[in-house]
Every structure is written in C-alpha cells, then in structure tokens.
Amino acid sequence: MNKGLYSTNERDVCGLLKTTPEGLASVEAAGRLAEYGENVLQKKAAVPIWRKVAAQFTHTLALLLWLAGILAIFSDQISLGIACFLVVLINAAFSFWQEYRAEQAVESLAKILPRKARVLRDGEEQEIDAETLVPGDIVMLEAGNSVSADARLLEVMEMRVDNSTLTGESEPQIRRSEAIDNRQERLVDLPNFVFASTNVVTGNGKAVVYATGMATEIGKIASLTQEVKEAPSPLQIELGNVSRAIAAIAVSVGFIFFVLGYFVVHLSRTGSFVFAIGLIVANVxxxxxxxxxxxxxxxxxxMTDRHSLIKKLSSVETLGSTTVICTDKTGTLTTNEMTVCELWVNGKVVHVSGAGYEPAGDFKIDGRPPTDEERDEIAELARIASFCNNSRLCAPRPPERDRWTILGDPTEAALMVLAKKAGFEYEEKLREYRRYYELPFDSRRKMMTTIHKKTGAPGNRAEGSQQVEALVKGAPQEVLSRCSAIWRPGGPKPITEEEKAEILERNDKYARRSLRVLGFAYREMGDERKHYEVDETERDMVFVGLAAMLDPPRKEIKEALARCRTAGIRVIMITGDYGVTAESIARGIGLVQGTNVRVVSGVEIDGMSEDDLEAALDEPDLIFARVSPEHKMRVALALKSRGEIVAMTGDGVNDAPAIKVADIGVAMGIVGTDVAREAADMILTDDNFASIVSAVxxxxxxxxxxxxxxxxxxxxxxxxxxxxxxxxxxxxxxxxxxxxxxxxxxxxxxxxxxxxxxxxxxxxxxxRPPRSRxxxxxxxxxxxxxxxxxxxxxxxxxxxxxxxxxxxxxxxxxxxxxxxxxxxxxxxxxxxxxxxxxxxxxxxxxxxxxxxxxxxxxxxxxxxxxxxxxxxxxxxxxxxxxxxxxxxxxxxxxxxxxxxxxxxxxxxxxxxxxxxxxxxxxxxxxxxxxxxxxxxxxxxxxxxx
Known part of the structure; x- marks a missing residue:
C-alpha cells in the first residue's frame, strides 16, 4: 500500500493513484488489468492424486509385506504371496478413502469475494465483474454490498462495515473519509479504508481501489495459509516409529530363523524361505x-455426537495430547450474542436474566420481581430501545432456522430482545406509531435519533392529539449533556446536578465491568416537519435510563476450564478485542486467577524478540489482545518451539493461517467462515469451547x-x-x-x-497430565x-x-x-x-x-x-x-x-x-x-x- 494514502486528504488521494474522481478510462483500465492481473486469489498447486495413492503403498509396513509376498511367490507359495499383496491393497484403499480430502482453503477464500462491482469508468457508473477491478478504479458502496478490493474512502454517508472476516470481531465499525495524521492502529482498523471480503452494514460511500487480488489484506492471508506446510501429527509420527520398530524386529527374526532353519534344522533353501516369510508375517x-x-x-x-466434526483422522488422537489451547474470545468463550444484563431507570438498578437472542428472561430489583409501576418504568425504556432501532429479531423456523437470529447490528438486536422480555410488542405498536425521519449515528455526536408520529390513544399522554416525538439512544455522557429533564412515572422533572452525577457514576461502574452502556432519552417535538436539524432536535431532552450489555460467557465455560486445569492443559486467550474487555471476561470465567495478569497487545508483539516472547509465554496468567493473523501464527509457532501441542481456535479469514500452523486447528461451525473451516482439522458445530474439552x-x-x-x-x-x-x-x-x-x-x-x-x-x-512427546x-x-x-x-x-x-x-x-x-x-x-x-x-x-x-x-x-x-x-x-x-x-x-x-x-x-x-x-x-x-x-x- 502507498503509505501516504491514510494521511492524504480526499482530494489528493486520486492523484497518488493516478486516477480521477470520475474514474479510469476503459483503455487505461485494460492496461492496468494487464499490469496487475485479475482481482482473484491465486491457487496453490495441489498434491497430485497419484502421489497420495502411491504413499499408501510405500510406507514401512507396506514395503515389508511387498517383500514378503514377492519372496513367497518365488518360493512357490502362491497363496501366501497373493494374501500379502491383498493385505497391502486393502490397507491402501481403506487408508486413502479415510484420509483423502482436497485442499479447499484458497478456493473458499475466492468464493467470499463478490462477483460484481459498481464502478465509475469513462465518467459513468457501470457494473463490472469484480475480477476486472484494478488499482485506481472508483467503486460505489452501499448497505448490503460486499467489498471487492482494498480501497481508500473518498466520500462517506453514515457508513459502518463488518470487518469480522479480517479481525474476528463482529461489532460494525464506523467509516469516515477524512485523512489521519498519526497512524497508531492496525491497518485493518483505520477508519478511512475498506477491505476485500468485508461487508457494508449501513450507509453508503465512494472509494478508490489501491490493491487487488493477492495484494489485498485477504490476499496476504491467503499467502500465509499457502505457505504453511502441514506437519505430521504426533500419532502419525508414533505409528511410523512403531512400524519401523516392528519391521526391524520382523526382518531380524525372519533372517535369524532362515539361518537356523537352513544350517541347524537343515531345511531346504525353499523351506527356509517359507519359514522365514512365515515369521515375518507373524511379526508384522x-x-x-x-x-x-x-x-x-x-x-x-x-466426537460428531459431541458437536466436534473431525476432518482429518490423525487429528483425533492429537487432540488427546494437546497441552495448550489458544482460544478466541468472541463466540467461543462467549455466546457472541450481545445481551442486556442490567438497566438503570428511575434511580433503580434492574437485573435482567437470560442470555443470547432468545427473548426468555425476567427482571429483578433487589432480588424481587418489579411492581406494576416499576414494570411501566422498564417498558418506557424498552419502548425507546425498540423504536430507535434498525435491527430485527428472527424467530426460529425449523428446519431452516432452529434458533433465534438477528438482522442488523448486534447491539441494537440486544435492545430488541430486551423489549420482548419486557412484553413490549414492537410489531403491533409500529402500526400506530409511525417512524418517518432518522438522524443516523455518527462518531461526532455518538448518538442516533428517530422521529415518530403517533395518534393519541386513551390513557396515553398524547391522548386526543398527534404526538411527534424524537427518540434517542447513544453514549450516556453525550445523551445526558443534552437533557434538561429526567423521566418519572408522574411526568418529566427538571434534572439536577446530583442526578446527573449519579447517572455518570453508574455509567462508570458499568464501564469498569467492561459492559457496553447506552443512554436513552426522548423529546416531544410538537408538529410534524419535513426536515430536522441535529442541534435543534437533540436538545432539552428527557433522560429515561441506561442499559448495560455484554457478550455473556457460555454457561458451560467454567466447568470446561476447570477440566482443562485438572487435565494439565493451559488455556490462553488470543483475541482481536481490546485488552481491558478481554481481561474482564477472562476474570469472570476463571481463565485468569492471579492479581498480575499480563495482557500483551499486537503492537507489543511486533516489538518483541523471540526471547521476549518466550519470557511472556512463561507468565501464568497471559492474554493476547488486538492481534493480527501474523501475531497468532507467531504465538502458535513459539509455543510449538517449546514442545507444546497447540490447539488454535478461530472463525474468521484472519484466523486461517494460525489455524493451519497449529497442531490442531479448530474452526467455528456456526459463525465461522468457509476459509477457517477448510483450514481447520476440527469444526465445532456448536461454536462452544466446552466441545473442545470433550474432544480432548x-x-x-x-x-x-x-x-x-x-x-x-x-x-x-x-x-x-x-x-x-x-x-x-x-x-x-x-x-x-x-x-x-x-x-x-x-x-x-x-x-x-x-x-x-x-x-x-x-x-x-x-x-492425568497430557501425554509426553x-x-x-x-x-x-x-x-x-x-x-x-x-x-x-x-x-x-x-x-x-x-x-x-x-x-x-x-x-x-x-x-x-x-x-x-x-x-x-x-x-x-x-x-x-x-x-x-x-x-x-x-x-x-x-x-x-x-x-x-x-x-x-x-x-x-x-x-x-x-x-x-x-x-x-x-x-x-x-x-x-x-x-x-x-x-x-x-x-x-x-x-x-x-x-x-x-x-x-x-x-x-x-x-x-x-x-x-x-x-x-x-x-x-x-x-x-x-x-x-x-x-x-x-x-x-x-x-x-
């Protein structure tokens, strides 16, 4: 990548890439296609099938049986010779059938790239094959699009992208087009770039392509995956040792008894041969x-019955000798389903039970069920949370869908689940409470506002009138700073500085627990308008409450980690998430227990020598955070160099190289990408860490x-x-x-x-402790x-x-x-x-x-x-x-x-x-x-x- 792209303003970026805001001319695009090649991922030459077949006939025991069969035939023992040959053939056919599988990782990488792209060429918007994209093309992006190449953003309208295929973290990331003066983040975290294989969640934009094919970030990951050579498993090595030992014993015994038979017993040469062959056969x-x-x-x-799909037979035993499990956080130790766990409303802390997207759970205040009045308070927050929202819950629909799923942002989906738990029927209310305007979330305001109109119904505070209302959610500090009142069951009251301090203190407590917190407010707007300005709308609001949420740990995780400890297996968290969040989750589930937890970031790994990394791996309580694919590979290789048998989990494209280099690569079956699944030796069909322990x-x-x-x-x-x-x-x-x-x-x-x-x-x-090498x-x-x-x-x-x-x-x-x-x-x-x-x-x-x-x-x-x-x-x-x-x-x-x-x-x-x-x-x-x-x-x- 041209290093100046992230720090160059939008007007000058096109100049660096020798293009214009109107796009390339068709002739120029054709020339660049010839220069840079197609926007595809190169395939690594597969091992020919004949070599795979030949390997089944040339291992130690097979060669020994070939020799025994040939000697038997030369000794006129035709039946014995044919029997030896049949043994080799049956063995080879069965082993080849069990072990044969094509290398699919790079093919899967290619499949996730979109086939079409919208570009500006010759000053006009066109739809072209994504394979023909070249550096300098101007691409148009909108919600729902997959990104076809790595590009620098030129224009952005409230855009958020899902980078999980590259980073492993599913939280949509805000994009902007402004230049960045001082880069302190990973390339994939820079907000003015989009990358091949990622998806646009909301908004739209325009970008200029700077890398295609193998030059993209996903292409680099493909290269890493291809470079990893598959080492024999411990079982394969051990069976080789056993085979060689047995072969040596068999040949030695056969030779000794041939000599004894010929010179001591005075058998004929043919008889001695048959006798020796019999002993070789007896010892093989x-x-x-x-x-x-x-x-x-x-x-x-x-293992399949226990939610672990094994792709390679020798991996089954290798799992049993595993000494270290390097695990991702999101979706493996946790459910990967954001869940509201606590509310603050009207000065009360409300605990919310249930986990994940299934809307099952209840509310408790100081250990008791809420009163009817308190339920109304919860319902008011749930009303704003569900209406100021662009996500949807999808109920189970067997056999296609056997669990609750979501469409949209996971954080917003958690609020929809909260509303369901509170008994707020969003679908029914939507018909009488129309939304007709939105002020989208942006990184400056850190909030989102929707405008709704509702005809008053009996018992409603807008009874007999048309109520226009702005509903707001966002960062608590920002929402609170724009509020002049606080909601109470009897009606809004002016908010005091003491109440603001109490709310901010509660927010800080949630933050220290690494919970994600949103504040909620509303404002009555009077008459309907055609247009709403941010500054005019988001002021003098009524603060309603806070919702704290987390990606909850899986319920089986504590016992699974305890089983690892009794079995002598070390578990290390390696995540793309922030260190504070990772440490909080690790402490909550008992993964780390000491007072001095070492959290090593990806940036720190870059500055470490091999000795430094070796010293870090000696730390009893260790977490790796904000890591890249190269970092995961380096950690896995460092552990292997210490003699460890390493299992590595992952779900994204970014995890594929580390999954491949580990002794046991473990991919997620539900949320995992095709790439991760194809690079892995084992797939968890329930994405559950406990299933790894069962497999061990x-x-x-x-x-x-x-x-x-x-x-x-x-x-x-x-x-x-x-x-x-x-x-x-x-x-x-x-x-x-x-x-x-x-x-x-x-x-x-x-x-x-x-x-x-x-x-x-x-x-x-x-x-027992893991088996020694x-x-x-x-x-x-x-x-x-x-x-x-x-x-x-x-x-x-x-x-x-x-x-x-x-x-x-x-x-x-x-x-x-x-x-x-x-x-x-x-x-x-x-x-x-x-x-x-x-x-x-x-x-x-x-x-x-x-x-x-x-x-x-x-x-x-x-x-x-x-x-x-x-x-x-x-x-x-x-x-x-x-x-x-x-x-x-x-x-x-x-x-x-x-x-x-x-x-x-x-x-x-x-x-x-x-x-x-x-x-x-x-x-x-x-x-x-x-x-x-x-x-x-x-x-x-x-x-x-």
Missing part, C-alpha cells in the same frame, strides 16, 4: 493400520484404545513366534502355518481389535506386558492344544519328539488346534485389554456391546476356517473333536485371571484417581464471590 501386525484407521473413524463419529477427552481415550488393541494384537504375534521357536529348538513338527497366521491377523482378530477402539474413556482420563505407543511397559507376560501365556496355551491332539491320538512324551507325525490328518488337526488355541485365548486377552488398570468386574462385561459382537465374529470366523470345505483347503485345517474344544477353553480363563492379578498389583502400588472438577469449580466460585 497386518491389521494394525486398518484397525487404527477404523478406531479413529469411530472416534470421529463419537475423546482424543485421550482413543490413544488409550490404540494402545489397548496394539497390546491385543502383538500378544498373538509372540504366541505365533513361540511355535516357530520350538520348531527350531526342539525339532517338533511346525505347529503353525503361515496362512493360519494371516488368518489370525486379518480374520479372527480384526473385529475384536476394532471393538477395543470403542471403549469409553476411563474415569481418570481427564485427571517422549511417550511411545510401544513403550517398555506395553512390550513387557504383551511379549513377556500375555504372549507367553497365550503361546503356552496354543502349544498345549497342539500336543493335546497328539496325546488323544496315543502319543506319549516318553515316545520322544521324533515320533510325532509331520504330515497327515492328525498333524493337520494339531496345527488346527494350535491355531484355534491362539484365537480362543485371545477372547480372554481381549477382555483383559479393555482396561489397563481397572478390573473387568468394575468396568463391566457388557458395557462394550461391540466387543461382545467381536467375540461372536471371532468364533464364527474360526468355525468357518475349520469346517467350511473351501477354506479348509486354503488354510490347511481339519475338524476337531469336542474334547479338544473343551481343553482349549482353559487358555482364555488362565490369561484372564492372570491379567486380573497383575492389575490388582498395579492398583495397589499406584492407587486410583478421583474426580476433582466439581471441587475446582466450587472453589473458583467461592473465590469470585
């Missing part, structure tokens, strides 16, 4: 990735569940290795075949493992539990079933290992028993894995119905593999007698009670947690009181 949890993806998808569904709880539960089914899955891996190990060490017949291992990994175990992903959060999940899914405790405890029990159960078949056939240990058959029907029954023994023992293991610490008797056997269906599916798959002829041939299984089935039931019982004993020891050593959230909330309420 083929079902891990689809199970993780399905568990995340189920978590996504549960769900994320933590999902991480616990992933660890549960990893424990469940790798337990059978060691159970599959033990038979192979015994085959080499004591030269028994091979107890378990490679295809049977695959049947366990991708057949019988898949649904139960998935069911473990549906476990509800444990009672202490939000009483150093914590591993496959940590030493998990390895010890799965490999060193559960896996050995399960492997022993499988081998016991294997030998039990031979015992039933007449074999005895005294006959020696060499006498065991290595082929034939009995051998097939024994391998089937070993295979079935693992599957059946996994039922008991799965029950135990439902909680890491709690007894299943406390958790409940039937609290996870999905797992019960998993047991049923596991049994059906096993029976099909053992008894269905076609499957028997592929997996080389045989019928088993009832004695064998009964014997195999010992396995799940042993593993279940062994794990119950281990949990009892853990609980005795480490104790149990208890819920403290209610106590935290109660303590804060007592402190606030």
């Amino acid at each position: 949890p083929e079902g891990l990735l689809p199970t993780v993806s399905l568990a995340l998808a189920m978590g996504t569904k549960r 709880e769900e994320g933590r539960a999902i991480y616990d569940n992933i660890r549960r089914f990893i424990t469940y899955i790798i337990t059978h891996n060691i159970a599959e290795v033990i038979p192979c190990l015994l085959y080499v060490m004591i030269r028994i017949p091979l107890p378990l075949l490679a295809m049977q291992m695959l049947a366990i990994d991708l057949g019988s175990d898949l649904v139960p493992a998935l069911a473990l992903g549906a476990e509800k959060p444990e009672s202490d999940v939000m009483l 150093k914590d591993r899914l496959l940590n030493k405790n998990t390895i010890a539990r799965a490999y060193g405890f559960l896996g050995i029990i399960e492997g022993a159960a499988a081998m016991a079933a294997f030998f039990f078949v031979f015992l039933l056939d007449g074999w005895r240990p005294s006959m020696g290992i060499s006498s065991l058959p290595k082929s034939g029907h009995v051998y097939m029954m024994a391998t089937t028993a070993c295979f079935a023994g693992i599957v059946i023992t996994q039922i008991g293991n799965g029950l135990s894995c439902r909680s890491n610490r709690e007894s299943i008797f406390k958790v409940g056997f039937f609290t996870n119905r999905f797992y019960l269906w998993g047991i049923v599916s596991e049994g059906l798959v096993l029976l099909a593999l053992v008894y269905v002829p076609g499957l028997k041939n592929v997996f080389r299984t045989a019928h088993l007698s009832g004695y064998v089935w009964l014997f195999m039931l010992i396995g799940p019982v042993v593993i279940f009670f062994a794990e119950e004993g281990r949990k009892a020891v853990v609980r005795r050593v480490h104790g149990t947690g208890r819920d403290t959230i209610e106590m935290v909330v109660e303590a804060e309420d007592r402190k606030a009181a």
